[in-house]
Amino acid sequence: MTPGVAMTSLDLLDLDSLHSDEERQIRDVVRRMVDERVRPFVAGWYEDGEAPVRELIKQFGSIGLLGMHLTGYGCAGASAVAYGLACLELEAADSGVRSMVSVQGSLAMYAIWRYGSEEQKRAWLPAMASGEAIGCFGLTEPDHGSDPASMATRARRDGDDWILSGGKMWITNAPVADVAVIWARDPEGIRGFVVPTDTPGFTAREIRHKMSLRASATGEIVLDDVRLPDSARLPEGRGLRAPLSCLTQARYGIVWGALGAARDCLSVALDYAVSREQFGRPIAGFQLTQAKLADMALELQKGYLLALHLGRRADAGSMTPEQVSVGKLNNVREAIAIARQCRTILGANGISGEYPILRHANNLESVLTYEGTSEIHQLVVGQKLTGLSAFS
């Protein structure tokens, strides 16, 4: 696909030149698939509050998008930067579609890949990489969001088995998932379990009336004495560090993804400003509009450099959770500011579903708080700066 005029001119600093051919090719394949399979339909999915998750996941699996940064077990083994570029292109269509891929690859698959037994990896990862099986990740609870250490979901031994009881909330992909990675507390601490969703006692209810991420399936999970064999336990997944390390992976994808939503907004606003005439000339010619466009383009490029820096560090194995907090805090905050500013350039059309801008802005409201709220990321950075923890 030939990028539109707006998309090309947004790369003021020629940051494209910082990528390898392989990275650009992977990005171009995702962009093409998104252009052909997502963009023409996503406004409708959003309006209906229903996306064809299973069909999309299979299409994404066919090119190797699911768990693409993992190695072995049918995963593509691509670089962290390539994964970031994929997240950006997906979220340029819709944050909900990117969330679907993040949860599958960075949360559910990563948890099994990193903390699972050989048997669990063989059982689930190839099917999840191809999109045959959908995964979800249950950490957040109705009463425990930013403070997952206080979770109420319990795991208790019963002979050789484990019994899980409790509930999880705001779980992306839960209504359509085949497998759930569930985190629960036992007297020794937090443990992870791989739970097939057809296990008796496991139910997932779709959360309706969302005003954000409407093209994504979100669910509430109820665990009513779910009996599991010991082989369902993630043998290496102990303590809160395990789920938090998964979140670091997913947050890294968000650092890139949020830029996609922002780029799409700015690209649309730029095209609109050039063609929309008021007072006898294009509104892009007015100084106030140009100041908005220039400031947004600057933030987009700075955010991109930040994402790329983190990606190169991730590929070198030196990316730290605090650095990911810097990235998520900055890039989501700037992305939502860009979306809102673009909406002002479009005037009334800015709120219309005919344009993607308010959909992106509303989606970013979720992205702002999920996978660690902005405030929590400020506290992570604050702790790094001061050596003092504000939340323990």
Add this chain to the structure above:
Amino acid sequence: MNIVVLVKQVPDSGSERGLSADDKTVDRGSANNVINEMDEYAIEEALKIQEAHGGEVTVLTVGPQQAAESIRKALSMGPDKAMHVVDDALHGSCALATSKVLAAAIGRLSPDLVISGAESTDGRVQVIPHMIAERLGIAALTGARKLVVDGATLTVERQTDEGYEVVTAATPAVVSVWDTINEPRYPSFKGIMAAKKKPVETLSLADLGIAADEVGLSGASSAVVEAGKRPPRQGGTKVTDEGDGGVKLVEFLASEKFV
């Protein structure tokens, strides 16, 4: 079954294209250069046959150095290897000369089947597959919308304006395909990463035993004398219905030879 797929790098048909001012050949500098769209269908068809019948798929390209980029993209869809004929003397070659080079290269690969797109979006000549078949003395099944391989027998539904013809031939043969034949796959990430390591053999005209004066602008059998921009679009004709609107419409359509 060993298959050679012909892949051509062309200027993106979605962007502004033109001929260079000095020698009136395709201006490759000003446009985004991509795989000829119809060739992606040829690659897909070759891969489907390979999946069903085994063998090896080789991409063959005649083109300048920069065509190597399109070869890598073609390989990322799944073919095993590639051959790239690159030689400065090829610049400006006509269809006859190009078919000579392609036939010589195919001769070195001795495939059971050659598949190409039915036309390229730059030249749109459509004759290269026929010329190759003639030079190699093998069958040409062109303009296919369906291809069935049964042992050494090929059956093709040949797309025509009115419908289709069913034609058969024994291998080896040349088949050219339209975009109705399949849905090309997306290159997978594994395919993209593996493409870097796939062998690409680069040959010159001398390697193929072809003299420089047999090809290129000087050896061309035809020459572009003049090229001009398409005239700007004219305003439409307004037909006012005064009770005879139907008749006027038909008269208009007849004058434009639509009916």
